[in-house]
Amino acid sequence: MATLTNSDPTYIYSQTIGNQSTPPAHGFSAPVNVAIGTQGELFVICNYYEYQKNTKFVVKCSMDEDYIHHFGSYGTGPGELTWPNSLAVDNKGNIYLSDEWLNRITIFDNNGVFLDYWGEEGSEIGMLNRPAGLAFDNDGNLLIADSFNHRIQKFTCDGKFLNSWGQHGAEPGEFNTPWGISIDSEGNTWVADWRNDRVQQFASDGSFLKQIGRTGTNTGEFNRPSGVAVDNEGYLYVVDWGNDRVQVFDPKGTFVTQFFGDCPGFSKWAIARMASDPEEMAAQRVQSRTLELERLFYQPTGIQVDSENRILIVDCGRHRIQIYQKASVSPDNISSHLGPQRPTQNPTELWGKL
Amino acid sequence: MTTKTDIGLIAHLMRRAGFGASREELERRAEIGYETTVEEFLHPETQPPFDDDLLFRYIPYFRMGTGMPSHQGYWMYRMINTQRPLEEKLTLFWHQVFATGYPKLNRNPQMNKQLNLFRRFAFGNFRTILIELSRDPAMIFWLDNNENRKGVPNENYGRELLELFSMGVGMDDHFNYTEDDVKDCARAFTGWTIAPQLPRYPYGDYLWDFEYRADEHDDSEKSFLGERGRFNGEDIIDIIVRQPATARFLCRHLYNFFVSDEPQVPSWQTTPPNDPSAIETMVQAYFDSNYEIRPVLRVLFNSEFFKTSQYTKVKSPAELIASVMRLVDDYTSPKPNMHNIADACGYMGQDLFNPPTVEGWHTGKEWIDSGALVERINFAADRVGNLDNPGVRRICERLASSGGPYTPEQLVDSCAELAGPVYIQDSSREGLIAHMARGGAIKCATATELSDFNLRVTGLLQMIVSLREYQFS
Numbered sequence: 001m002a003t004l005t006n007s008d009p010t011y012i013y014s015q016t017i018g019n020q021s022t023p024p025a026h027g028f029s030a031p032v033n034v035a036i037g038t039q040g041e042l043f044v045i046c047n048y049y050e051y052q053k054n055t056k057f058v059v060k061c062s063m064d065e066d067y068i069h070h071f072g073s074y075g076t077g078p079g080e081l082t083w084p085n086s087l088a089v090d091n092k093g094n095i096y097l098s099d100e101w102l103n104r105i106t107i108f109d110n111n112g113v114f115l116d117y118w119g120e121e122g123s124e125i126g127m128l129n130r131p132a133g134l135a136f137d138n139d140g141n142l143l144i145a146d147s148f149n150h151r152i153q154k155f156t157c158d159g160k161f162l163n164s165w166g167q168h169g170a171e172p173g174e175f176n177t178p179w180g181i182s183i184d185s186e187g188n189t190w191v192a193d194w195r196n197d198r199v200q201q202f203a204s205d206g207s208f209l210k211q212i213g214r215t216g217t218n219t220g221e222f223n224r225p226s227g228v229a230v231d232n233e234g235y236l237y238v239v240d241w242g243n244d245r246v247q248v249f250d251p252k253g254t255f256v257t258q259f260f261g262d263c264p265g266f267s268k269w270a271i272a273r274m275a276s277d278p279e280e281m282a283a284q285r286v287q288s289r290t291l292e293l294e295r296l297f298y299q300p301t302g303i304q305v306d307s308e309n310r311i312l313i314v315d316c317g318r319h320r321i322q323i324y325q326k327a328s329v330s331p332d333n334i335s336s337h338l339g340p341q342r343p344t345q346n347p348t349e350l351w352g353k354l
Numbered sequence: 355m356t357t358k359t360d361i362g363l364i365a366h367l368m369r370r371a372g373f374g375a376s377r378e379e380l381e382r383r384a385e386i387g388y389e390t391t392v393e394e395f396l397h398p399e400t401q402p403p404f405d406d407d408l409l410f411r412y413i414p415y416f417r418m419g420t421g422m423p424s425h426q427g428y429w430m431y432r433m434i435n436t437q438r439p440l441e442e443k444l445t446l447f448w449h450q451v452f453a454t455g456y457p458k459l460n461r462n463p464q465m466n467k468q469l470n471l472f473r474r475f476a477f478g479n480f481r482t483i484l485i486e487l488s489r490d491p492a493m494i495f496w497l498d499n500n501e502n503r504k505g506v507p508n509e510n511y512g513r514e515l516l517e518l519f520s521m522g523v524g525m526d527d528h529f530n531y532t533e534d535d536v537k538d539c540a541r542a543f544t545g546w547t548i549a550p551q552l553p554r555y556p557y558g559d560y561l562w563d564f565e566y567r568a569d570e571h572d573d574s575e576k577s578f579l580g581e582r583g584r585f586n587g588e589d590i591i592d593i594i595v596r597q598p599a600t601a602r603f604l605c606r607h608l609y610n611f612f613v614s615d616e617p618q619v620p621s622w623q624t625t626p627p628n629d630p631s632a633i634e635t636m637v638q639a640y641f642d643s644n645y646e647i648r649p650v651l652r653v654l655f656n657s658e659f660f661k662t663s664q665y666t667k668v669k670s671p672a673e674l675i676a677s678v679m680r681l682v683d684d685y686t687s688p689k690p691n692m693h694n695i696a697d698a699c700g701y702m703g704q705d706l707f708n709p710p711t712v713e714g715w716h717t718g719k720e721w722i723d724s725g726a727l728v729e730r731i732n733f734a735a736d737r738v739g740n741l742d743n744p745g746v747r748r749i750c751e752r753l754a755s756s757g758g759p760y761t762p763e764q765l766v767d768s769c770a771e772l773a774g775p776v777y778i779q780d781s782s783r784e785g786l787i788a789h790m791a792r793g794g795a796i797k798c799a800t801a802t803e804l805s806d807f808n809l810r811v812t813g814l815l816q817m818i819v820s821l822r823e824y825q826f827s
Contacts, residue, residue: 019556027556030414048415051423051693082690083412100412101690179411195407224407242407263557270556277555284553293560294552299414317418318557 007257009235010327011248014310016263017065018320019270022048022055026067026269028319029055033227033302034312035087035095037110041068043095044314044321045084050074056081058097060112063310063323065268071112076102079114086180086302088134088142090157096142098131105131105144105159118159123149126161133181133192133227137204143189145178152181152191152206165206170196173208180227180302184234192225192238199228199238212236212253217243220255227303229311231326237303237311244297246313261297261315263322270320297322360384362775364391366664369827370612371395371655372439374677376745377752377772392655396477396648398438406432412688418463420559425462426696426706429469433676434685440651444476445469446672447611449706452487452519453714454496456707461492463559465707468492477648480604480640481595484520488587491548491562497712500547502540504572512540514712520594522603524623530599531579538576542590545571595645598637602627605636605650612654614666615718632659665777665826668721671702673827674730678819681773682737683745701729722825734819738773739812746815749773750808758798758807762790769814782821790814 005011021027029048036042041062048055056074058081061067072081083101090096093110104119105128119128129148136142137154141162146153151166152175166175176195183189188209189202198213199222213222223242230236234251240258248256266274274281285291298317305311309326364384368375372395375383383391394400409431410417416428436442449472456465468490475483487493488511494500497511513536517523521530549565576585579593594600606627610616613632617625627633635657636650643649654660669677675698679685685692699706703726704715715721722730738746749772753765760768766786770776778786790796790810798807818824 020554020558021556030418032414049419049421049424050413050415050690051421177408194411226411266556273556281553281555284550287550288552289550291552294557298558299410299417301414316414320557 005257005259007248009256011257011259011311012325012327013262013264014323014325015065016267016320016322017042017061017063017269018044018267019273020319021269021273022052023057023070026272028059028321029057030316031059031302031314031319031321032084032316033086034304034314034321035089036304036306036312037089037095038091038093040306042312042321043087043089045081045087045097047081047084056084058084058087058095058108058112063306067269069112071108072097078117079106079108081106085132086134086145088136090136090142091140094157096134096157098134098144100130100132100147103128103131105134105142105155125164126153126155128153130177132179135181135183135189137183137189138187143181143183145181145191147177147179147194150175150177152178152189152202163206165202172200172211173202175200180225180229180239182228182230184230185232186234190228190230190236192228194224194226194241197222197224199225199236210253212249213238219247219258220249222247226301227314229303229305231305231309231311232307233309235326237305239300239303239313241299241301244300246297246300246303246311259297259313259322259324261295261300261313261318261322262324263295263315263318263320265291265294267320294318360388361771362664363388363661365775366661367391367395367655368439369669369673369677370443370660370667372443373433373436373673374680376680376683377749389656392652395438395440395655396652398441398477401437404432404436404438409688413690413692416692418558420460420462420554422456422462422707423693423696425456425466426699427692428466429706430672430675430696430699431685431688431692433672434679441473441476444647445472446670447608448472448476448483450611450709450714450717451607452493453709453712454492454707455709455712459492459495461554461559461562462707463561464492464495467561477651478646480600480645480647481591483647484515484591484594485588487519488515488543488546488591489564491564494546494548494564495562499543502544502546503570504544507537507540507544507572509536509540512536512543515539515543515590516594518619518713520603521597521599522619522622525599525602526626527624529623530597535578538578538585539590541572541574541576542578542585543587545569546587601637601640602633605633605640608636608650608654609633610717612651613660614663615668618716618718618720619713629659632657635659665823667827668718668825669827670715670717670721671699671704671726671730672706674702674825675699675733678734678737681745682740682743683748684737684743698729698733702726702733727825730825731820734824735816738815738819741808741812746812749815750811753811754798754804754807756798758796758803760796760798762787762796765790765796765811765814769811770818773815773818776818776821776824777826778818778821778823782823786814786817789817 018028029046031044032047033045044059053074057070057072059070085100086098088096095108097106103121104117106117107115131144132147133145150168153164154162179194180192187204197215200211201209226241227239236249238247246259301316302314311324313322415424498508499511502508545567549563552560639650639653797803
């Protein structure tokens, strides 16, 4: 393990979960979001082909990459998925899933058994049009980025409307097709205001607090931010979808550092996958001029931070989750200090260990 | 005031230089004028680039999926929704001429990269287009140029570069080049290959890059079309673009694609163009502009031979599908199952990214056989018969807004006008009128009448798109 940033705080690349695969093989297919269950288990939504029924599903796995099971399939019926976007887990361990085509919230129990769904398509208060990001607040109510209505709506977990704020626009407090949403430890709501290329923070009653970002590729700028998460010290993590990176901001909103991806080679499932055709895959890897591309994010979408300040980044285009650990030590105290984007292990050498 | 003639001519331009248009767009473009529209089309950079963010948000596999339906669906969506119609139409043109197939590559992002190359250089200099094509990894792999090395040349790409991509085998009953020219052309492209890349598994596809390997290039002297030198690929292309045969071949392709159906390419050595003076006019523009595509297209679209060529070309499947979807206003925003629309194109005989041979698709009458015709008619009739489609609803509402009643003649003529306009022969028109007359008075003043009226209009639209005439552009 080595540091990846010379920022304060320091971030360490930890591990990768996943590889490109469809059930029953262990892997992900265009994962778009992840949620952390009450027991620390992970639920990962996959939103891949529409011409193969088995490539839209939810994987339940552990942080140690133990595959538990998968559930869900492509379709429009109860419990089926068409354009699944986000997940959230309530305090009973039930899983809530938003679907931007079906305009509804589908509920599964912790084992993936379909329980119920709610949501009515429309623009009236309490109706949904392309529901995207989900987050439970401290009172157990569900906040939804109601993206084509350009607002945030709050519901009880059984779908009773409570509150909403925002409208279409680019002024503070307005939205353009918001995507990811997260609640910080003070109960404030952060929203990835996707087509406005910014993130916004709101108080629990929906009043505007602040915004960060503008259109661009420099630090502090975004190209369609899709996901947002906050750690227990108030540090903000924004998935900068169009720029293939994650940016970190301190509690005051000042840029701290950025990740471009650091996957050094194979996840556990990837190793198993490679073992299925070692000669062909190994030969190609050996011939490849560089392995640098393999480490980088490609179309990252969702993000979560767990109670141990592990940052889980859904690397959609590479069918995996890359995980970073926020370190509590100063970079000066860590002997192995690598700059961003440098590999921590050589995948070809790793292959040699199989 | 916009005249029917203006609308007809604009509709002709939209069908040929684009993928058709709704009645509302035709009227808007008729107001701004034909020549202005042509200039807008020739300068796509004046229009917004394709906005695919939403598409990739809802359907991530359109960007990075590995299966062929992924990219067929994505491309068809672009044809329907582009605000740069001629850029997308030219992309289809270059795909037809430089036909490259997915089944051998098995790497769809690479095919998408090739299309982006076509979009980027579509209007530019033919020399640049050929050089970029020769550096395109999809083309290199498709025609084995990665196997073309000093001492062990592979002539596949060199041969097709001359035969299918630039000069053609011959014209006016003579050959345009010799077998020795092919061999030395191939030798000039030795060392033009693909950089090794990561495998698809475990984390998905990575794009290939072009790589020039000097140690694999045959730098010895070559003889090509009467010139001698230690030619590399660029030198060969410099010679190619100067050839009268190249100008004739390229302009005949453009004429066949945009103006009127020509005989199939293999016969061009012995069969003269249908309109030699039109080809000659375009050839002149090619040389006057030092091999630029845009000036040739400007001459083409502003010519009388283009303006008078209405309904003389059989629509390709892609043209038919995209124009129907634009007419009925379906898939004009992201929606699931776009691959079904692209599949229909394949059922009609044009499986995008999967041309039957390196020669591309045969065109004109060869698009039509009994199976393909049934597919074409069913596809179009299903869409125009569906009142849920906004474009169909608008046609019904527009017709009903007059308050009626309509005579059968009036309704047939109005529907044909709003569905295209579609040119209908007298015998077909009489048949449609007789059919409409059998249903009694055509009224739309009350809610009950309107319900029946909508059924009769959509039924009539289905019959119009089932006519032989609707297969022509």
